[in-house]
Amino acid sequence: MRNQEELLWRLQELKREEVSLTQTDEIKAIVKKLKDLRDNVKIGEKKLQSLTELIEKSENEVKELEKESNKRAEQLKIQKEKLYDARGSSLKELLSLQQSILKLENQGKETENKYWDLLKKIEESKEQKKEDKKMIRACQLEYNKDLGEYRKLKAQAELKLAEIKSQQEAVQEQLLPEVNKLYLDAEKRFPVSFVAKLHKEVCTGCHIGVSSNLVKRVKEGKVIQHCDNCGRILIN
Numbered sequence: 208m209r210n211q212e213e214l215l216w217r218l219q220e221l222k223r224e225e226v227s228l229t230q231t232d233e234i235k236a237i238v239k240k241l242k243d244l245r246d247n248v249k250i251g252e253k254k255l256q257s258l259t260e261l262i263e264k265s266e267n268e269v270k271e272l273e274k275e276s277n278k279r280a281e282q283l284k285i286q287k288e289k290l291y292d293a294r295g296s297s298l299k300e301l302l303s304l305q306q307s308i309l310k311l312e313n314q315g316k317e318t319e320n321k322y323w324d325l326l327k328k329i330e331e332s333k334e335q336k337k338e339d340k341k342m343i344r345a346c347q348l349e350y351n352k353d354l355g356e357y358r359k360l361k362a363q364a365e366l367k368l369a370e371i372k373s374q375q376e377a378v379q380e381q382l383l384p385e386v387n388k389l390y391l392d393a394e395k396r397f398p399v400s401f402v403a404k405l406h407k408e409v410c411t412g413c414h415i416g417v418s419s420n421l422v423k424r425v426k427e428g429k430v431i432q433h434c435d436n437c438g439r440i441l442i443n
Contacts, residue, residue, distance in 0.1 A: 208428045211386045212402075212442040214378050215431075218390065219402045221375045226399055228364050228371065237357045244350040251343040258336045265329045272322045276315065283311045389431055393440050403439040413437035 290304045382390060393401035403412030405425050410417055415436040425432045425443050434441045 208431060211383060211431060212428065214381050215386070215390060215402050215440060216442065218375060218378045218382075219399065221371055221378065222394075222401075223399045225368060225371050225375070228368055231360075231364070234357070234360055234364065237353055237360065241350060241353055241357060244346045244353070247346045248343055248350070251339050251346065254339050255336060255343070258332050258339065262329055262332045262336070265325050265332070269322060269325050269329070272318055272325070276318050276322070279311055279315050279318065283308060283315065286311060386431055389433075389440060393433075393438070397437075397439055401440055403434060403437070403441055405441055405443055410434040410436060410439065410441055412439040412441075417441070 286304060286308045290301070290308065293300055293304060379387060379390070390401065397412070400412055403410045405411075405417070405422065408416055408419070408422050412434060413436050415434075417435055421432060421435055421441070424430065425441050428443060432441045433439065
């Protein structure tokens with residue numbers, strides 16, 4: 208049975224290699240970076256959409272202000288003509304016309320200020336849009352570059368994984384039928400730690416001491432034994 212114990216131990220090592228191969232730090236780092244870059248692109252695209260909508264809204268407001276300004280200019284012209292023609296009118300009528308003209312002029316100044324503020328906002332938004340487009344493009348280029356590296360690493364890992372799987376099958380074929388059944392049962396519970404060694408009457412899987420009878424049977428090595436605490440296959 209010593210040969211079977213060695214095969215089981217080797218099979219466990221190969222299982223661990225398989226797991227470590229699919230969870231390498233290098234691949235994890237690239238996957239995380241790809242996710243971050245993809246998220247940055249999505250955020251950038253949302254910002255672009257918001258800026259586009261803001262620019263469109265502001266440009267429509269500018270058009271409305273231009274219409275309002277032209278209408279007010281026409282009203283102001285009419286009021287000034289009335290004031291000119293009302294030289295013989297009463298003081299009250301003259302004051303009313305002057306106040307109307309002053310009000311229109313103040314409103315015109317407010318409209319002009321809004322107009323220039325909107326134009327400034329539009330230009331700033333357009334500049335920000337250019338910067339965001341550059342950022343998105345840079346992220347996309349970096350994403351494509353890292354995606355190529357990820358695929359390369361994944362392909363290498365898959366080749367190694369296929370090799371490991373082949374080795375696992377070769378080892379498993381050498382197991383006796385009854386030992387193979389024990390292995391399959393133990394692996395379901397402990398995928399990468401189904402075999403433990405006996406060390407100073409303690410199972411290295413659960414780190415709990417085992418009975419003296421079990422210690423004796425494990426050392427004899429006549430039959431594959433299980434830890435009477437955790438159920439792992441126990442070898443000397």
